[in-house]
Amino acid sequence: MKIAVTGKGGVGKTTLSSILSYLFASYGKNVISVDADPDANLASALGISREESNKIRPIAELGELIEERTGAKPGSMGGIFKLNPKVDDLPEGLGYKLNGITLLVMGKSKAALSGCYCPENVLLRRLLKHLVVERDEVVIVDMEAGIEHLTRGTAGSVDAFIVVVEPGQRSIQTASLVREMAGELGVKKVFVVANKVRTEEDLNFIRNVIGDMELIGHITFSDAIVEADIKGISPYSYSPQTVDEVRNIKVAIEKVLDAG
Amino acid sequence: MKIAVTGKGGVGKTTLSSILSYLFASYGKNVISVDADPDANLASALGISREESNKIRPIAELGELIEERTGAKPGSMGGIFKLNPKVDDLPEGLGYKLNGITLLVMGKSKAALSGCYCPENVLLRRLLKHLVVERDEVVIVDMEAGIEHLTRGTAGSVDAFIVVVEPGQRSIQTASLVREMAGELGVKKVFVVANKVRTEEDLNFIRNVIGDMELIGHITFSDAIVEADIKGISPYSYSPQTVDEVRNIKVAIEKVLDAG
Numbered sequence: 001m002k003i004a005v006t007g008k009g010g011v012g013k014t015t016l017s018s019i020l021s022y023l024f025a026s027y028g029k030n031v032i033s034v035d036a037d038p039d040a041n042l043a044s045a046l047g048i049s050r051e052e053s054n055k056i057r058p059i060a061e062l063g064e065l066i067e068e069r070t071g072a073k074p075g076s077m078g079g080i081f082k083l084n085p086k087v088d089d090l091p092e093g094l095g096y097k098l099n100g101i102t103l104l105v106m107g108k109s110k111a112a113l114s115g116c117y118c119p120e121n122v123l124l125r126r127l128l129k130h131l132v133v134e135r136d137e138v139v140i141v142d143m144e145a146g147i148e149h150l151t152r153g154t155a156g157s158v159d160a161f162i163v164v165v166e167p168g169q170r171s172i173q174t175a176s177l178v179r180e181m182a183g184e185l186g187v188k189k190v191f192v193v194a195n196k197v198r199t200e201e202d203l204n205f206i207r208n209v210i211g212d213m214e215l216i217g218h219i220t221f222s223d224a225i226v227e228a229d230i231k232g233i234s235p236y237s238y239s240p241q242t243v244d245e246v247r248n249i250k251v252a253i254e255k256v257l258d259a260g
Numbered sequence: 261m262k263i264a265v266t267g268k269g270g271v272g273k274t275t276l277s278s279i280l281s282y283l284f285a286s287y288g289k290n291v292i293s294v295d296a297d298p299d300a301n302l303a304s305a306l307g308i309s310r311e312e313s314n315k316i317r318p319i320a321e322l323g324e325l326i327e328e329r330t331g332a333k334p335g336s337m338g339g340i341f342k343l344n345p346k347v348d349d350l351p352e353g354l355g356y357k358l359n360g361i362t363l364l365v366m367g368k369s370k371a372a373l374s375g376c377y378c379p380e381n382v383l384l385r386r387l388l389k390h391l392v393v394e395r396d397e398v399v400i401v402d403m404e405a406g407i408e409h410l411t412r413g414t415a416g417s418v419d420a421f422i423v424v425v426e427p428g429q430r431s432i433q434t435a436s437l438v439r440e441m442a443g444e445l446g447v448k449k450v451f452v453v454a455n456k457v458r459t460e461e462d463l464n465f466i467r468n469v470i471g472d473m474e475l476i477g478h479i480t481f482s483d484a485i486v487e488a489d490i491k492g493i494s495p496y497s498y499s500p501q502t503v504d505e506v507r508n509i510k511v512a513i514e515k516v517l518d519a520g
Contacts, residue, residue, distance in 0.1 A: 009299045010270005039269050041430045145299050168489030170301045229428030
């Protein structure tokens with residue numbers, strides 16, 4: 001099972017990714033959780049302490065590794081570098097392990113400040129391709145909306161894109177863009193999860209505006225999720241109601257994918 | 261006055277940027293509002309209808325313009341292109357005008373899918389530099405956290421970075437990273453605005469965790485802001501309480517900057 005979780009910033013991608021990761025692991029699966037959103041903090045949502053997570057170096061910042069594998073210095077423009085660097089040892093070598101979950105943090109190079117960061121991206125995209133095409137584990141990718149990291153060849157191997165939305169026009173517009181791009185890239189299934197739902201009215205609003213996108217489940221607004229973030233505790237161990245709702249979403253996804 | 265509004269996705273950067281834009285315009289200033297976050301939708305927050313905003317083509321997608329000005333096709337890697345393209349006519353030529361505000365949407369090229377998008381970025385960075393260094397208008401930039409678009413030469417000309425945070429560890433961590441990078445880039449002032457504050461406890465939490473960053477004001481959690489997004493109405497015309505709070509923030513910023 002390979003799932004990419006996407007949507008507008010702040011809608012709850014990371015919360016959903018972290019709970020899904022724990023749920024799959026609780027059923028005995030080996031899970032690789034990928035933090036592919038430089039603005040997210042999947043480590044924190046998995047309940048890894050700030051002290052511990054500060055030790056995790058994002059892959060995009062591993063200059064020596066990038067140069068060793070691609071043959072080019074991070075931040076270099078143009079030039080020649082290997083387009084197919086070796087990456088299959090990276091999950092074991094670089095992953096942070098906890099409770100059946102291996103966390104990989106992609107990161108974003110500071111070299112991005114120079115406007116071009118090709119060797120880093122080549123390595124990250126090759127790694128993502130390896131993860132979704134060549135691995136047996138359950139892979140959950142917490143992904144920036146815009147899906148730059150998923151190239152044409154890779155997206156078709158993802159079983160499902162989950163687009164998280166919240167009550168509001170703006171996250172729905174992002175969802176439409178994601179769906180459009182996902183279609184172009186050959187993604188098989190795009191599901192919508194409605195998050196931060198306060199009332200039946202909120203849910204109906206989302207049902208109406210997502211058009212023919214498939215709503216696979218919803219998560220109610222929860223102060224416990226806010227509290228978990230304040231306390232630096234994983235939502236999985238702090239908000240049982242949310243976990244139940246995500247479990248229903250997991251079951252629904254598996255049902256659709258098995259049927260297809 | 262040149263202000264960049266930044267912070268983790270979903271914290272309310274766009275809401276704050278839109279209200280600040282209207283406030284400056286209401287005092288008779290000419291305002292250029294820049295949507296520099298591909299995940300944001302400043303047009304919607306300014307109350308521009310979806311039909312109208314669909315007509316606004318993000319600058320990064322104007323392939324012919326990019327090629328004409330930089331001498332290179334969007335999405336091309338390496339190669340030679342002008343590093344100092346002409347941009348001073350773009351605000352008038354491409355801006356969407358409403359009520360004393362000129363909206364510029366930077367966008368993000370689909371060519372980013374190929375992993376490298378230098379000509380687009382060169383044009384966007386040159387345009388941002390023009391806006392913050394060479395223009396007389398009030399410029400409000402709604403910016404993606406990570407500040408890739410602001411190069412060393414430009415950031416020093418921004419009067420203030422406003423980092424929006426909400427109660428929770430994760431937006432605070434983003435704020436710390438922004439502050440660190442802002443320091444390296446030579447940004448003069450970094451202010452924190454606390455958003456979605458529900459209780460005095462929330463505000464105290466934020467006061468405690470931001471360390472020596474300067475809290476310039478706060479905005480209380482408001483269902484009206486959620487409703488405005490659902491209805492596609494600008495927060496400025498829908499949530500008077502929020503507008504009052506942002507007015508206080510505007511006054512506080514001006515006071516600090518005048519004193520400095």
